[in-house]
Amino acid sequence: MNNTNLFNPLDPALAVNPYPTYAALRKQDRIQMSAIGAYVLTHYEDVKQMLNDGATFQHQYVAQQKQRTGENVEDEPYFDYFRRMIFVSDGEDHRRLRKLVAKAFTPQQLTDLRHKAQIFATELYAEGARQGGMDFVSEFAFPFPLKVIGTMLGIPDADHAEIGGYATALNPVLEFLPMSPEVLAKANQAVEVLAEYFTKMAEERRKHPTGDLFSALVHATEDGDTLTNEELIANAILLYVAGHETTAGGTSLALYALHKNPDQFNFLKRNPDSIPGAIDELLRYDTPGQGTGRVVMQTVSIGDHTIEPGNFVLGYIGAANRDPEIYDAPDALNFQRDFTKTRPLTFGGGGHLCVGRNLARQEFEIAFTTLLTEHPSVRVQGDGCAFRDTPLMRGLKALPIEW
Numbered sequence: 001m002n003n004t005n006l007f008n009p010l011d012p013a014l015a016v017n018p019y020p021t022y023a024a025l026r027k028q029d030r031i032q033m034s035a036i037g038a039y040v041l042t043h044y045e046d047v048k049q050m051l052n053d054g055a056t057f058q059h060q061y062v063a064q065q066k067q068r069t070g071e072n073v074e075d076e077p078y079f080d081y082f083r084r085m086i087f088v089s090d091g092e093d094h095r096r097l098r099k100l101v102a103k104a105f106t107p108q109q110l111t112d113l114r115h116k117a118q119i120f121a122t123e124l125y126a127e128g129a130r131q132g133g134m135d136f137v138s139e140f141a142f143p144f145p146l147k148v149i150g151t152m153l154g155i156p157d158a159d160h161a162e163i164g165g166y167a168t169a170l171n172p173v174l175e176f177l178p179m180s181p182e183v184l185a186k187a188n189q190a191v192e193v194l195a196e197y198f199t200k201m202a203e204e205r206r207k208h209p210t211g212d213l214f215s216a217l218v219h220a221t222e223d224g225d226t227l228t229n230e231e232l233i234a235n236a237i238l239l240y241v242a243g244h245e246t247t248a249g250g251t252s253l254a255l256y257a258l259h260k261n262p263d264q265f266n267f268l269k270r271n272p273d274s275i276p277g278a279i280d281e282l283l284r285y286d287t288p289g290q291g292t293g294r295v296v297m298q299t300v301s302i303g304d305h306t307i308e309p310g311n312f313v314l315g316y317i318g319a320a321n322r323d324p325e326i327y328d329a330p331d332a333l334n335f336q337r338d339f340t341k342t343r344p345l346t347f348g349g350g351g352h353l354c355v356g357r358n359l360a361r362q363e364f365e366i367a368f369t370t371l372l373t374e375h376p377s378v379r380v381q382g383d384g385c386a387f388r389d390t391p392l393m394r395g396l397k398a399l400p401i402e403w
Contacts, residue, residue, distance in 0.1 A: 067312065096225065145248055146164050253395060257282060
């Protein structure tokens, strides 16, 4: 294993373009030790193994957060809610939570939502067109999925102005890298505001059930089991935050990728019916959720290396999705790729396969079909593009477009 010039997951350059670094790591060795004391996986099969083998690789949220924030992390308000969320639970706790959440997250919810989502997209783009241009990130990529997941949860549209910013403040918590004191303070405030909001909403739904996703979560049962009040509030916060964050990052990255690949951009403009089939390739080419962390629970061999229990492992999904051993010319955007045998790892895998993946696909389809059919003359103003400074929750913070 090459331990010289240790890879630093906090390197700001990774937020702009991590892919040359991933390629260099793959050539150096099968696994790497990082500057933050965690092993790094960049090969497709290794990351897939990490995602699928829940007995060997677990979140162990308490241990991860103590390494991330310090031994006193359990005193932080965000911790008490995030440790109850489905995406960081393990074993039987995870299976139980997933069954209950899945009971509420039904295909019918997506069918009922499609028409409203289409209206949201049309209205947001129309406002930008009236002005002759818009910042795709702040005026579409964030408000669109926030409106969609808010509608699913039964949050009144007017409330987004009050609580939407708090959802955004929790985005850094979804990463597993260290947070600055300022970011941590904002996250703690945000989680307390959202918890209070959903607690009041839960009281109302218990008295007066409705047809929205949050009401379904309130009343979800599996063999007599239900979500505790703490689990309900925590996972409502998760759905609200994660339900817009990855879509916002992914749609902005996809539009930027099309800007950088004009032939493929023009192909979709001429053939908008191809957009649903292009989604997996756009997300493979530039993945919003670049990586995830696990704790090794039992001795495991990866290539010629052995990792002992208690060690932390970072699996880079963005690197796996560009592994040349799996995909020919992985740095090219190619809508003719065949994913029949080997699908990208964008939505995770194993027991933690993203529960909202079908919602995300639908949002992508509506976002780009609406844009390219109703406003086919759209173009990106490349000079104004800027990336976020979060290397794992990848995306842009500015992406001006005009007509």
